[in-house]
Amino acid sequence: MIERTKEKESLILDRHIDIARDGFAALEKVTTFCCSGCGLCSSICHLGSIAFDEVKKRPVLTGECNKCGCCYLACPRTFLPLTKIEKTYFGGNGSEEEKRLGILSDLFLARSLTEKIYWEGTPGGTTTALVHYLMDKGYVEASLLTRNKHADVKFCMHPEPYIASTPEEVFASAHSKFEISPVLAHLGGLSRYKSTLFVGTPCHIMAFRKLQIIKKDEMFRTRMKRLSQIAEKLTAPVTYVLSINCFLNHTDMDKAYEWLKVQEKDIARFNENVTKELAHEALEDGKDWRWFIKSSVVTTDGQVKDYDILQLGVLLLYSGCLVCNNMIVSRHADANIGFFGAETGLKEFGWNTVSIMNPSLKKVIDQMVADKKLARKPILRNHGRTLRKAIEVLMRGLMPSKDFMGVSNYLQTGEWHYPESIKKIKGPRRGTYILGLELLYLAQTFRKKMFYDGTIKALRKAGAYRTTVY
Ligand SMILES: Cc1cc2nc3c(=O)[nH]c(=O)nc-3n(C[C@H](O)[C@H](O)[C@H](O)COP(=O)(O)OP(=O)(O)OC[C@H]3O[C@@H](n4cnc5c(N)ncnc54)[C@H](O)[C@@H]3O)c2cc1C
Ligand code: SF4
Ligand code: SF4
Ligand code: SF4
Structure with missing residues (x-):
């Protein structure tokens, strides 16, 4: 994050106000990789010229653009005054x-x-x-x-x-x-x-x-x-x-259904999205939270399809x-x-x-x-705190902003292919002793290390568009 002073902020704004003069074309630089699909730009355009593509999950220009630059300047993925x-x-x-x-x-x-x-x-x-x-x-x-x-x-x-x-x-x-x-x-x-x-x-x-x-x-x-x-x-x-x-x-869940050969109307569970009937049945069978975070689809007629979450990512990653x-x-x-x-x-x-x-x-x-x-x-606190912290220290040592998600390859080919190393990362094991709030903290660190840090580094290295956060 860039250190914020009035002068620096003014320079950042100068730069973005200048870029915004290209109107929607400027926003398209953001949407290539960084768009979050929030839809805000569509509400901002006073000409009503921005619609949202429901399949690609990106804004598209459907009418006239007078290059007012408002959509670009409002977008949270152009510059973000986080401080x-x-x-x-x-x-x-x-x-x-x-x-x-x-x-x-x-x-x-x-x-x-x-x-x-x-x-x-x-x-x-x-x-x-x-x-x-x-x-x-x-x-x-x-x-x-x-x-x-x-x-x-x-x-x-x-x-x-x-x-x-x-x-x-x-x-x-x-x-x-x-x-x-x-x-x-x-x-x-x-x-x-x-x-x-x-x-x-x-x-x-x-x-x-x-x-x-x-x-x-x-x-x-x-x-x-x-x-x-x-x-x-x-x-x-x-x-x-x-x-x-x-x-x-x-992005488009229909691709996942096609891949899994299931019809949406037949689904009783998709990952943690589980009908209560099925959830209570699982608990009676002695399943615990690991069952609930398993990458699995269950249909109403009882078929269970466990799937490779990485493969799903390749299909649907946003x-x-x-x-x-x-x-x-x-x-x-x-x-x-x-x-x-x-x-x-x-x-x-x-x-x-x-x-x-x-x-x-x-x-x-x-x-x-x-x-x-x-x-x-009350929420469960401090359950496995020392272990969680130890794992985080290990992660910091072993995952130094590595491009786990294959962003550099995506920038060149437009397709996701994760490096082999990602397959070696295992999820929580049976003996895991980190629960409650500590598990949320661990998930946060894992997300940052695995997805965010490496992505930002790869974008920077490739000279690709990145949000200015200050
Ligand atoms: C894509 C996605 C990923 C998630 N990942 C996690 C996770 O990793 N860890 C975790 O703890 N929780 C995650 N959640 C949140 C979790 O699934 C529940 O939404 C949350 O716990 C609220 O539960 P609830 O029972 O109170 O929601 P409900 O009472 O079922 O209400 C759901 C609310 O979510 C809103 N909503 C539903 N889908 C979307 C969507 N796609 N975008 C915006 N709003 C939506 C609805 O308007 C509604 O207000 C995720 C949710 C989504 C949509
Ligand atoms: S008119 Fe303004 S807000 Fe609408 S698309 Fe063009 S630059 Fe964006
Ligand atoms: S405001 Fe920015 S992040 Fe949000 S949908 Fe528009 S381009 Fe994407
Ligand atoms: S991870 Fe969730 S919160 Fe973050 S950009 Fe994607 S949809 Fe939005």
Whole structure:
């Protein structure tokens, strides 16, 4: 990260304002590798000329471009004023917990106590329960969420962003869809309301926080007047931004179904996305959390297909996820909800790990618990801490920013071929003794070492486009 001073920031902005004069053509340099698929640029274009390609998961120009440069300047993958974002929105630079999770008002495990939500949620339905409660109690009027594109398919992995304007409409958002969802392409639709929220992955949160900074900060307001006005309008109705964990996301899931020879309508499990019936059956059979993170597809007629996660990656890897510096959780959301860290050992499934950064949401959660809408229990801490730290030291020694994902090859050929060394990396073993929060921390370090560091190094080496983070 570049050290931030006013002069340096001004120089960075000079450079990007200059590049932005090419309009959408400038943005295309970002989308070649670094786009996160957040959809924000589509909301920014005042001519309505940017659409989102649902297969490639990239923005495309569909109309006139007058080269105003706003889409390029708003994009979180052009330049990212991370220091300002951290200072303003729950960043955290102090303790290990703050660095990894944010400045916390609360951290706990939870699950919905509304049966309809719990049985649909991945895994505990806490996100859906929280959004439903916030709408039902009038904290917000509308919510920007992601539902199944194919409403009749239970395990539909094709995301469709939509705006829920009644609490009942929130139910459709439950369960994770493993494709990029351009949530922020629908931000403009919230301007009809006074108070709203959106749920996204950490990159959506980062994009939104950049937009808020562009609206708020004096230097941006002076130097990017038009964009600052657009940012004002788009951010005004949003009261809460909620994040779900995200390790990696995918492009076109249909390619995976073709490869696995399964039909989406027949699926009862895709990785951790498991029907509750199947999950409870597995627990009764003595399976533990390792079963739940296994790369496997189970169909409704009981067929089990374990698959090679690397091969799936070759088919579906989204390059923008490799330059994601969020490390699974969002430290900048009002609340972040995942499942890593909720594995309390053996006999329990269906809980979420919840970190609350906005103190006003902590009060809402307390009320939900009192109203019996949410079950809450402490997260398991310090379970295998010494071992986790020792593994991290080893990782730092053995994985010095190596290009594990074969980025340099991808830049030359446009295809993913991972180096042989990646196949030697093994997942958690039966005797693993790292659980709860320590497991989440280990996953974060693993993600950074394996995906992020090597990618950034390879892009730098090839002189390819990289986000300016300062
Ligand atoms: C691609 C992807 C990768 C993930 N990887 C991890 C991981 O490695 N570790 C981990 O702990 N958790 C991961 N999660 C998060 C996890 O699957 C759950 O979404 C999270 O724990 C919330 O659970 P819940 O039961 O509260 O959600 P639910 O109550 O089921 O609600 C799901 C919420 O997620 C939103 N949503 C669903 N799909 C998408 C999407 N594609 N993009 C944006 N929003 C979406 C919906 O709007 C809804 O609000 C991932 C999620 C996704 C979509
Ligand atoms: S926002 Fe401006 S530069 Fe970008 S596509 Fe629209 S008109 Fe062109
Ligand atoms: S990262 Fe978001 S704003 Fe940037 S090009 Fe991709 S979709 Fe558009
Ligand atoms: S890995 Fe990062 S960039 Fe990719 S979808 Fe998840 S949060 Fe967004």
